[in-house]
Amino acid sequence: MKEPLRIGIAGLGTVGGGLVRLLTENEDHIAARCGRRIQINGISARDRHKDRGFWPGRFEWFEDARELAQSDLIDVLVELIGGENVAAQVVEKALESGKHVVTANKALIAAQGARLAALAEKWNLALNFEAAAAGGIPIVKALREGLAGNIITRVVGILNGTCNYILTQMEETGRPFADVLAEAQDLGYAEKPDPTLDTGGFDTAHKLAILASLAFGTAPDAAGVYVQGIDRISPVDISFAAEFGHRIKLLGIAAVTARGVEARVHPTMVPLGTPLADVMGVLNGVVTESSAAGVSVLEGRGAGAGPTASAVVSDLIDIARGLRIPAFGIPTASLVVPERANLGEREGTFYLRFNVLDRPGVLATIASCLADQAVSIESMIQRGRAPDEKVSIVIITHEAREAAVIAAMKAVEAAGAVVEPPCMIRMERL
Amino acid sequence: MKEPLRIGIAGLGTVGGGLVRLLTENEDHIAARCGRRIQINGISARDRHKDRGFWPGRFEWFEDARELAQSDLIDVLVELIGGENVAAQVVEKALESGKHVVTANKALIAAQGARLAALAEKWNLALNFEAAAAGGIPIVKALREGLAGNIITRVVGILNGTCNYILTQMEETGRPFADVLAEAQDLGYAEKPDPTLDTGGFDTAHKLAILASLAFGTAPDAAGVYVQGIDRISPVDISFAAEFGHRIKLLGIAAVTARGVEARVHPTMVPLGTPLADVMGVLNGVVTESSAAGVSVLEGRGAGAGPTASAVVSDLIDIARGLRIPAFGIPTASLVVPERANLGEREGTFYLRFNVLDRPGVLATIASCLADQAVSIESMIQRGRAPDEKVSIVIITHEAREAAVIAAMKAVEAAGAVVEPPCMIRMERL
Numbered sequence: 001m002k003e004p005l006r007i008g009i010a011g012l013g014t015v016g017g018g019l020v021r022l023l024t025e026n027e028d029h030i031a032a033r034c035g036r037r038i039q040i041n042g043i044s045a046r047d048r049h050k051d052r053g054f055w056p057g058r059f060e061w062f063e064d065a066r067e068l069a070q071s072d073l074i075d076v077l078v079e080l081i082g083g084e085n086v087a088a089q090v091v092e093k094a095l096e097s098g099k100h101v102v103t104a105n106k107a108l109i110a111a112q113g114a115r116l117a118a119l120a121e122k123w124n125l126a127l128n129f130e131a132a133a134a135g136g137i138p139i140v141k142a143l144r145e146g147l148a149g150n151i152i153t154r155v156v157g158i159l160n161g162t163c164n165y166i167l168t169q170m171e172e173t174g175r176p177f178a179d180v181l182a183e184a185q186d187l188g189y190a191e192k193p194d195p196t197l198d199t200g201g202f203d204t205a206h207k208l209a210i211l212a213s214l215a216f217g218t219a220p221d222a223a224g225v226y227v228q229g230i231d232r233i234s235p236v237d238i239s240f241a242a243e244f245g246h247r248i249k250l251l252g253i254a255a256v257t258a259r260g261v262e263a264r265v266h267p268t269m270v271p272l273g274t275p276l277a278d279v280m281g282v283l284n285g286v287v288t289e290s291s292a293a294g295v296s297v298l299e300g301r302g303a304g305a306g307p308t309a310s311a312v313v314s315d316l317i318d319i320a321r322g323l324r325i326p327a328f329g330i331p332t333a334s335l336v337v338p339e340r341a342n343l344g345e346r347e348g349t350f351y352l353r354f355n356v357l358d359r360p361g362v363l364a365t366i367a368s369c370l371a372d373q374a375v376s377i378e379s380m381i382q383r384g385r386a387p388d389e390k391v392s393i394v395i396i397t398h399e400a401r402e403a404a405v406i407a408a409m410k411a412v413e414a415a416g417a418v419v420e421p422p423c424m425i426r427m428e429r430l
Numbered sequence: 431m432k433e434p435l436r437i438g439i440a441g442l443g444t445v446g447g448g449l450v451r452l453l454t455e456n457e458d459h460i461a462a463r464c465g466r467r468i469q470i471n472g473i474s475a476r477d478r479h480k481d482r483g484f485w486p487g488r489f490e491w492f493e494d495a496r497e498l499a500q501s502d503l504i505d506v507l508v509e510l511i512g513g514e515n516v517a518a519q520v521v522e523k524a525l526e527s528g529k530h531v532v533t534a535n536k537a538l539i540a541a542q543g544a545r546l547a548a549l550a551e552k553w554n555l556a557l558n559f560e561a562a563a564a565g566g567i568p569i570v571k572a573l574r575e576g577l578a579g580n581i582i583t584r585v586v587g588i589l590n591g592t593c594n595y596i597l598t599q600m601e602e603t604g605r606p607f608a609d610v611l612a613e614a615q616d617l618g619y620a621e622k623p624d625p626t627l628d629t630g631g632f633d634t635a636h637k638l639a640i641l642a643s644l645a646f647g648t649a650p651d652a653a654g655v656y657v658q659g660i661d662r663i664s665p666v667d668i669s670f671a672a673e674f675g676h677r678i679k680l681l682g683i684a685a686v687t688a689r690g691v692e693a694r695v696h697p698t699m700v701p702l703g704t705p706l707a708d709v710m711g712v713l714n715g716v717v718t719e720s721s722a723a724g725v726s727v728l729e730g731r732g733a734g735a736g737p738t739a740s741a742v743v744s745d746l747i748d749i750a751r752g753l754r755i756p757a758f759g760i761p762t763a764s765l766v767v768p769e770r771a772n773l774g775e776r777e778g779t780f781y782l783r784f785n786v787l788d789r790p791g792v793l794a795t796i797a798s799c800l801a802d803q804a805v806s807i808e809s810m811i812q813r814g815r816a817p818d819e820k821v822s823i824v825i826i827t828h829e830a831r832e833a834a835v836i837a838a839m840k841a842v843e844a845a846g847a848v849v850e851p852p853c854m855i856r857m858e859r860l
Contacts, residue, residue, distance in 0.1 A: 022579060022722050032647070032760045033578045130576070136723040138568075138576025146560070146568025148463045149452060149743025217462070275729065278708060292452050292740035293566040296730035299705065300723060310722040313579025323753050330462045 004037040005320040006073060008099075010065035010090055011080030012045035015104055015131070017052050018305025019078065019312050030313065034320035038313075041073040069094035076126075076319055078312060079103040088112055095119045095127070102315040104131035104308055110206035110222035113213065114335055117327035127327040128315035133207040134159060134284040136300035136307030138314065143214040143288070144329040150290035152215040154255040156430060159207040161282035161302045162190045162198040163230050163250040167267075168280045171238050171247070177231055189282065200229035201250060201265040208252030212263050213328050215288065216256055218338035220328075221263065225252075226343055228266040237353060237423060240394050241269050243381065244351070247277045251428065260339035262346065267425055269351050274430040275299070287430060344403030349378070351396055352405070353423040354412060358384070358391040362417050366393060369411040373404040390419060396427070434467040435750040436503060438529075440495035440520055441510030442475035445534055445561070447482050448735025449508065449742050460743065464750035468743075471503040499524035506556075506749055508742060509533040518542055525549045525557070532745040534561035534738055540636035540652035543643065544765055547757035557757040558745035563637040564589060564714040566730035566737030568744065573644040573718070574759040580720030582645040584685040586860060589637040591712035591732045592620045592628040593660050593680040597697075598710045601668050601677070607661060619712065630659035631680060631695040638682030642693050643758050645718065646686055648768035650758075651693065655682075656773055658696040667783060667853060670824050671699050673811065674781070677707045681858065690769035692776065697855055699781050704860040705729070717860060774833030779808070781826055782835070783853040784842060788814070788821040792847050796823060799841040803834040820849060826857070 009016055023030065023038055031037045044062040062068035069077045069090045077094035079101060081087045087108050094101050101120065103109065109116070109129050120127035130140045134157070143152065158164050162184065169180045181199065184190040190198060197203050209222040230250050241248050246269040254263045270277045275297040279285035284302030289295055301307040318325075328335055356362045363382070370377065376398045384391040397405065409422045439446055453460065453468055461467045474492040492498035499507045499520045507524035509531060511517045517538050524531050531550065533539065539546070539559050550557035560570045564587070573582065588594050592614065599610045611629065614620040620628060627633050635655040643650040660680050671678050676699040684693045700707045705727040709715035714732030719725055731737040748755075758765055786792045793812070800807065806828045814821040827835060839852045 018722070026579060026581060026721070029581060029647075030579055032764050035761070136726055138572050138726075141571060141576050142568050145748065146571050146744050147740065148747045149456060149460055149740050151456060151459060217459075273708070275708070278703070278705075290740065291456070292448070292736040292743075294731045294737060296566055296568075296728070298726070298728050300726035306722040307724060310577065310579050310720065313722075314576050317578045318575065321753075321755055323751075323755075325751055325753075331465070334462050 002036040004039040005034065005075055005316065006039050006041040007076040007078055007316065008042035008044070008068045008071060008074035009040060009078045009080065010044045010068055011082065012043065012052055013080065014305045015308045015312070016045065016080045018309035019080070022309040022313055030317065034317050036320055038316055038320055042068045042071055044068040065090045066093045069099065070097040074099060076100040076102060076316065079105055084108050084111060091116055092119065095123060095125055098123060098125065100126040100319050102128045102312055102319070104129070104312060106132040106203065106206040106210060110209040110220050113210065113327065114219040114332055118332040120327060121332055124324065126319050126324055128318060129210070129327070130315050131308045131311035133210050134286060134300070134302045135311040136302060137284060137286060137298045139211065139286050139298055140214060141314070142298060143211065144325060147288065147290050147293055147296070148329060150292045152288055152290045154289035155211045155215045155286065156251055156253045156276065157208070157211065157286035158249055158276055158279050158284055159252050159302065160198055160204045160250060161284060162195070163204070164279065165189050165282045166199070167230060167233070167248055167250065170233070170235055174235050176235055177233060196229070199231050201227040204250060204252045204265045208254055208263055208265060211286070212254035212261065213335070215254065216261060216338065217330050217335060218261060219335040221338050221340070224263055224338065224340045226264040226266070230267050232423070233267050236392065237425060240353065240381065241351070244269070244396060245272050246270060246427065247272055248425065249276060251276065253428065257341050259345055260341035262341040262343070264343060269425050269427040270430055276430055344401070346402045347399050348402060349397055349399055349427045350405050351394070351425040351427055352409065354393045354418050355420050356391050356393060356418050358389060363393060365415050365417040366412050369415065370408045372411065373408040375400040375404050375408050431461070432466040434469040435464065435505055435746065436469050436471040437506040437508055437746065438472035438474070438498045438501060438504035439470060439508045439510065440474045440498055441512065442473065442482055443510065444735045445738045445742070446475065446510045448739035449510070452739040452743055460747065464747050466750055468746050468750055472498045472501055474498040495520045496523045499529065500527040504529060506530040506532060506746065509535055514538055514541060521546055522549065525553060525555055528553060528555065530556040530749050532558045532742055532749070534559070534742060536562040536633065536636040536640060540639040540650050543640065543757065544649040544762055548762040550757055551762055554754065556749050556754055558748060559640070559757070560745050561738045561741035563640050564716060564730070564732045565741040566732060567714060567716060567728045569641065569716050569728055570644060571744070572726070572728060573641065574755060577718065577720050577723055577726070578759060580722045582718055582720045584719035585641045585645045585716065586681055586683045586706065587638070587641065587716035588679055588706055588709050588714050589682050589732065590628055590634045590680060591714060592625070593634070594709065595619050595712045596629070597660060597663070597678055597680065600663070600665055604665050606665055607663060626659070629661050631657040634680060634682045634695045638684055638693055638695060641716070642684035642691065643765070645684065646691060646768065647760050647765060648691060649765040651768050651770070654693055654768065654770045656694040656696070660697050662853070663697050666822065667855060670783065670811065671781070674699070674826060675702050676700060676857065677702055678855065679706060681706065683858065687771050689775055690771035692771040692773065694773060699855050699857040700860055706860055774831070776832045777829050778832060779827055779829055779857045780835050781824070781855040781857055782839065784823045784848050785850050786821050786823060786848050788819060793823060795845050795847040796842050799845065800838045802841065803838040805830040805834050805838050
């Protein structure tokens with residue numbers, strides 16, 4: 001058997017702990033697959049004395065992760081610190097010291113991936129990040145290797161388990177967002193005190209930027225992703241969606257279009273019975289559209305100690321087996337900066353809900369504002385008929401330009417026809 | 431850029447033609463991903479003069495695929511001949527001549543995979559077969575690499591598009607098997623004149639043997655797979671399944687159990703709403719259960735020129751990138767011969783249909799035959815109540831031993847209680 005692959009782990013939170021356990025429990029199994037052992041030689045974390053269910057004293061302890069990154073004791077640095085600043089320094093130090101890097105850090109790869117990949121390339125090192133998107137699903141490998149012969153034109157995913165859990169709970173219990181969020185925070189499914197990285201759609205945007213880069217051969221462009229979270233989704237919309245045979249999901253959607261690369265994260269109505277509509281609870285799912293393979297669907301657990309550690313270990317096994325693939329599948333010099341598509345020009349169908357007072361002329365106002373923008377109506381529901389009661393007018397549009405729909409909504413609001421800002425949810429056929 | 435990777439293609443049917451097209455159309459795209467070109471240098475097929483939509487004269491023509499396999503013009507032999515005999519000779523010649531091999535041949539890998547993998551290993555060559563199971567889904571890569579850190583305990587799949595198409599059509603139109611099969615043959619979805627490789631479950635068994643080997647680290651054991659096809663499925667059972675909230679699918683199921691490795695292919699009732707129940711038409715789907723990643727689901731097109739060529743190209747790209755992984759993920763010396771589980775000892779739930787004449791005492795006979803074998807009833811439907819009419823008695827059992835259920839069915843038959851052999855369909859929670 002060859003020399004062991006010696007690794008250092010920076011960050012011992014949920015994932016780091018899961019990684020130590022997985023490498024320990026499946027030591028022989030993993031060695032058989034690598035033709036060599038994967039050996040933890042160094043560890044760094046904030047608190048040396050925290051009880052983690054294993055004895056960190058078995059491993060060399062480093063107070064500073066940057067020192068671990070440069071240590072002669074390791075061949076690979078596993079970065080599980082999270083965040084952008086320290087993590088970036090640690091990854092750089094590791095690469096500059098000739099260490100391969102495995103990271104689960106989506107924010108880092110989405111923002112600085114191209115630069116770090118160029119650094120890895122310069123020293124012929126691996127920079128692997130399977131765990132950065134949908135851990136239990138080998139989607140990075142599928143895009144970078146399994147579908148590499150295809151022109152991939154579209155990647156659509158449910159990439160954040162917290163949001164999917166909240167939406168599933170809202171649907172199943174009829175309770176409002178704030179309520180379900182508070183419960184999810186108590187259960188540890190959502191961050192406390194500030195859950196907006198997840199619920200605001202930003203975590204999904206990081207992952208989408210990475211997947212789009214792998215799929216399209218473009219530099220990761222987190223800043224180019226349109227982001228809208230789930231915090232304004234109301235139970236009313238969830239139940240209207242069901243009436244129209246749809247379900248609301250927070251999707252990350254990236255596509256190559258004639259107008260450039262489209263990348264957007266927003267609540268989306270998807271038809272029941274399509275693959276992503278059935279991905280419930282904390283699960284993740286990704287749909288890809290490729291020129292030769294057609295539509296492929298991958299579904300599984302996205303986060304948590306087990307799935308994320310599984311992804312990190314697969315990256316380590318690749319390195320142990322001697323696999324070197326450019327981080328984004330092609331040399332960084334070939335990564336093109338994507339031309340961003342103007343979302344306003346996008347054609348799609350839309351769900352619109354106007355809360356109005358049931359007075360004569362209100363529907364006429366809404367209809368004429370839509371007509372002025374050449375937005376035509378496919379179907380309509382009006383609900384709540386008692387006099388002076390607030391009434392919901394819900395409209396599904398035919399195919400329309402997004403900018404026109406938004407202009408029509410503004411016109412309705414300006415005309416004083418609504419008692420609260422109208423709600424618009426994009427619809428997507430998958 | 432490095433030297434091109436020079437390949438020879440043996441077999442120019444649907445897949446071979448698709449491969450030539452894909453390599454030609456996406457030439458630059460693929461070169462960017464490999465850091466070198468993939469260049470077709472030689473071709474062999476039965477009929478040189480058949481019109482294939484491209485000019486085979488561009489490539490060196492070999493009358494005998496075995497000569498192509500040994501030619502100095504190539505680094506990789508792509509075997510798309512199919513069948514076991516000639517294909518095995520061609521693959522052996524290639525490996526013995528120091529050529530990597532990529533094959534889409536499930537029958538060959540299922541039957542002779544361990545021997546050929548040992549040959550590849552001896553000369554440090556790649557033997558890749560992503561296209562041998564579910565082409566549009568990178569499942570071989572997922573098992574061999576993506577989930578390699580996990581102990582995988584179960585693989586369940588819809589692996590034959592022809593059978594899934596026939597079952598889908600039977601459900602949607604209510605027509606009998608023979609009818610739908612004849613139509614599928616006319617449409618080119620099923621083989622003519624003999625469709626039994628598909629409909630008899632044997633193709634699924636080949637693929638299952640390969641996936642089980644990759645998942646469990648066992649030598650492929652096609653002969654150890656229990657196989658039952660879909661030819662005896664009747665529209666009656668499909669509609670009863672729906673009444674119980676289920677759907678009938680031809681599944682390949684492989685699992686590590688306390689009784690050994692279980693590998694079986696048979697029509698199966700799966701609950702609606704579970705991932706494989708929703709895989710319709712010609713699509714394939716695979717569910718894996720692993721120790722750390724949990725349940726993962728992959729779905730996509732299984733066969734056809736595009737998806738299969740896509741899988742072959744991903745194998746070629748791996749070779750071009752310098753990736754060498756043992757064919758089954760571990761050295762062949764470590765592949766253990768699986769201990770086969772006795773299916774009779776398996777515990778499961780069962781759908782049983784007895785066609786009887788509606789005479790007094792019939793139900794009592796059935797009930798007592800089941801009771802004698804300690805098979806208890808979860809629910810029952812009796813249908814067809816006119817006097818002297820044939821009546822269907824349908825029973826869903828509680829958890830029971832398979833051998834006991836079969837013995838009970840035989841006893842019912844021996845007691846003369848039925849007008850035709852009883853029908854038994856295994857149920858599976860996924």
